[in-house]
Amino acid sequence: MTFTDLWRDLEPLGRDPATGGYRRYSWTPADAQCRAWFTRQAEKRGLTVHPDANGNLWAWWGEPGPGAVATGSHLDSVPDGGGFDGALGVVTALAAVDLLQEQNFYPERPMVLVTFTEEEGARFGLPCLGSRLLTGAVDPEVARALTDDAGVTLAEAMTAAGLDPALIAPDPARLDDLGAFVELHVEQGRALAPMGSAIGIAEGIWPHGRWRLDFTGQADHAGTAGLGDRRDPMLAYAGTVLQARHAAASRHALATFGKVIAEPGATNAVCSAVRAWLDARAPDEITLSRTVTDIRSTAKRLSVEHGVTLSVRQESYSPVVRFDEDLRDRIAVVLAVAGMPAPVLATGAGHDAGVLAARLPAAMLFVRNPTGVSHSPAEHASLADCEAGVRALVLVLRDLAGSA
Ligand SMILES: [Zn+2]
Secondary structure (H helix, E strand, O other): OOHHHHHHHHOOOOEOOOOOOEOOOOOOHHHHHHHHHHHHHHHHOOOEEEEOOOOOEEEEEOOOOOOEEEEEEEOOOOOOEOOOOOHHHHHHHHHHHHHHHHOOOOOOOOEEEEEEOOOOOOOOOOOOHHHHHHHOOOOHHHHHOOEOOOOOEHHHHHHHOOOOHHHOOOOHHHHHHEEEEEEEEEOOOOOHHHHOOOEEEEEEEOOEEEEEEEEEOOOEEOOOOOHHHOOOHHHHHHHHHHHHHHHHHOOOOEEEEEEEEEEOOOOOEEOOEEEEEEEEEOOOHHHHHHHHHHHHHHHHHHHHHOOOEEEEEEEEEEOOEEOOHHHHHHHHHHHHHOOOOOOEEEEOOOOHHHHHOOOOOEEEEEEOOOOOOOOOOOOOOOHHHHHHHHHHHHHHHHHHHOOO
16 A cells, blocks of 8 residues: 555544544544554554553564564644644554565564554643553553543543553563664654755754643623722733743743633633643753743742732653664664665654653654644645655664564
């Protein structure tokens, strides 16, 4: 099957017809369709699919065993996300297997395709949940109690999908079997286009985290409550958003309030509470910490000023990732020798490969995104570049899995 056929097959699953964006949230019917699709495609190629207890899917080419070369990504999406984030890595992995099988290649080392669950954290708030559970970077008890916006816990959602949440646990034996993990991903940002390169290699991932800020004031009538009598949490929130922009800009960091809930959410009432989520990232951990401290102290000061109470909770934190240099150099040489030179790029986006990098040699390939837009239906990569991604992955897998 060609890349195009695979892509067309997956494309309609979980897409919202009104926005054209994807809503592939973990443990929903759309997610189940994506899982079934992956399982079907893997089995068609003679791979054996083993779901793990944490919700990740593993499709083995050959017997599971030590020194395995793993590739893949994720199939879940952010709300109204693009079609390439995650899916590109899974589809190219399947297309790479096709090409390798056509070339009569048989891996000397075991090869395994993986799709991680809840990479975006779009439903339960914790990104890279599947890989974090696998490596033990999150406590299973904490994970089971995570809730979505409707108050459904992860444990309930997994039970409804037919899994036993009591089995969630770190999986060191599985990790011990992995010799390397290579994740191909659509570029998020726009570095490759001006360089004229279709493929890039990741150098590392900026440290990043998520914080939830709850501003609590008092609901009141928009037509009768005097301005001086109000305890309006929206004002403290709004000032915090502006300061977040300033705090990030002055440090070459990034800070984003992309999700906010105003309660009770009436046009003609002062809010009783504003719940907002801060996403912050920076080139290094000290800069990230200073940026967040700056934003928090502004939120505190403005809350006092407006008679509002503030609570801040860190929901996730991912330290800086530097990918394995030997693996990165090896991939760079393989691609350069094949006439596909790939520049090395840093990124502000988190990935499962970043979580796995703490435990085993991991690397990432990026496929050029001409506009740089991601986490939006406008996210794009050309067919020619996606096919270049398949060829690059084939070269890398041949090299890594071709000798025992
Ligand atoms: Zn992704």
